[in-house]
Amino acid sequence: MPGVMASMEPDGSGMHTTDTMDYLMVVHGEATLELDDGERVVLRAGDVVVQNGTRHAWRNYGIEPCTLVAVSVGAGRTTTR
Numbered sequence: 001m002p003g004v005m006a007s008m009e010p011d012g013s014g015m016h017t018t019d020t021m022d023y024l025m026v027v028h029g030e031a032t033l034e035l036d037d038g039e040r041v042v043l044r045a046g047d048v049v050v051q052n053g054t055r056h057a058w059r060n061y062g063i064e065p066c067t068l069v070a071v072s073v074g075a076g077r078t079t080t081r
Contacts (some may be wrong), residue, residue: 017055020072024049029066032059 015034025048033041036055043049060066 013057015055015057017053018072019053020074021053022049022051022070022072024051024068024070027067027069029060029064030062031066031068032061033057034059 015036026043026045028045030045031043033043033049034057035041040059041049058068
């Protein structure tokens with residue numbers, strides 16, 4: 001995904017926001033999705049999440065590798081007045 005590293009916040013926290021709609025499924029292991037407000041959601045094999053421009057970070061606090069399958073579709077941001 002060209003330009004994805006530019007979406008990473010410079011503080012090294014792993015938080016980022018992309019102009020995409022993302023569909024992710026955990027195939028193996030466990031992943032923690034950290035959201036903008038600090039909420040953490042643990043996802044396990046078979047769990048699916050759909051995001052639309054959400055500020056987030058992915059973490060693996062488990063003891064085994066995690067495999068994710070992801071599809072990202074470009075989406076432009078709009079503002080309302």
